[in-house]
Amino acid sequence: MTTEPKMETETVLSVSGLEKHYLLPRKNLFERRHIVRAVSGVDLSIARGESFGVVGESGSGKSTLARSVMGLENLTAGRVQIRGQEIQTLSKHSLRNLRREFQIVFQDPFGSLDPRKRVADIVSEPLGLIEGLSRRDRRYRIDQFLNAVGLVPDDGRRYPHEFSGGQRQRIAIARALITVPALIVADEPVSALDVSVQAQILNLFRDLQDEFGMAYLFISHDLAVIRFMCNRVAVMKAGKFIEVGDVAKVFSNPEHDYTRALLDAIPRIEM
């Protein structure tokens, strides 16, 4: 599909000059509409198999960044390239073809699964992006990926409400994984889960990366999660990246005061 050679250092995601502004509704008829710069001037690139973390407090524009990368927002300015193809300028058909390369896992495992659909139908939804898949192939893939996330093929016949939060997130991960994408955007994928379940899901994310080799854009407000998951991290504040670097370096020797404040805010158990 892509013309460039697949190298070890292939860039899976490249974002440059990303801006997303929202117009707030008028408070009264004669007032000017205020603009919120949810994301203002973000650049980043993620290599194949890499895990890139974005950390920041709520309202810093992390989720808008995630949706922009997924092509679910109309950008104010900037470019998003998936494996070298710019998603804003692609035709509808080409974008559809490209979508199998990047998928998303959302925060809320209750809101992100259609309550009226069986798990097999939820998980297989992105398979519509792959043309010419036979029924048997579909069936096989569904079972394969339910197994991959620690569910059993029989779960495919059940409905989302029959599962716990952690299991639902496994379903959402299977859905994101089923086209074997080059990139998975994970928007706060564990923050709605119990702490005991968080570790299981994070381990699952790591195991799946070892097995399938996709890159992660991992978004979280939780520094511990980012430290566990990521090679590189960007600290986001008010729509901007204020610090980008290797996780070890940023966390041990932060350059920016805000990063230091975030790190200091982690509760520690003193003995």
Added chain:
Amino acid sequence: MSTVRRSKIRSAFSHRSFLVGAVLVVAMFGIAGISLYWTPFDPTKLNIPERLAGPSSLHWLGTDQFGRDILSILMVGTQNSILVGVVAVAIGILFGVSLGLTAAAVKGWTEELIMRASDLLFAFPAILLAILLIAATGPGAINATIAIGIFSIPVFARLTRGAAKVIWVREFILAARAAGKGRFRITVGHILPNILSVIVVQATVQFALAILAEAALSYLGIGSQPPTPSWGRMLSDAQSYILLNPWLAVYPGAAIALAVLSLNLLGDGLRDIIDPRFVRER
């Protein structure tokens, strides 16, 4: 199958207004069904010597001004009410739901246009406009049904749009878009299944309103035409004999009231049962 579904069925039977409504509605459809094949007497057969007779073992509810058996007319009249109700609601759902789904999916100008047009239709008193419409097209059950159906379009359009917009902002819609689904496939695959219950509840209420509207139009003489038996026309016929035999008005009046009541009870019950909180609260 699923535990929630099973407990929903169980709670449906313990929900009193649902149960009463369902039984009465089933009875109404049953009577209409029986009357297709059998009635105590031919509802159109005149028997002048026995006119305006009171209840007897032969004529359970007595006879009307032409000596026709009232029970038989009442039974056959059920068909008319059900037919008008079903067709009118079908018209309303077909157009109203499609318009509402379109408005919620397309947004912008299209949405404005659809919603303002339905506001316009909504603003007129329904019966008055039905009369106007029938004045233009001529009286009869078919035109009355169409007129009633047209006025239920904005009800369904508004309801559908409102419910659909709630679903459109859910995260699983974003997931569907990430899976490359367009607006049409999302509407059919995700939006419609999630709002179907709301539409079903509204359909029962609109069904009741349609029966009432048909009775009103027939009472005014512009609905179903003779000799088709109709509750509304029975009521208007009874008017002239109200002092001789007031029961003539009571029977069709009671039939209309009962039909409307049972459909509303059914709708209320359905609303409670379908609401996901219902199972947990009981």
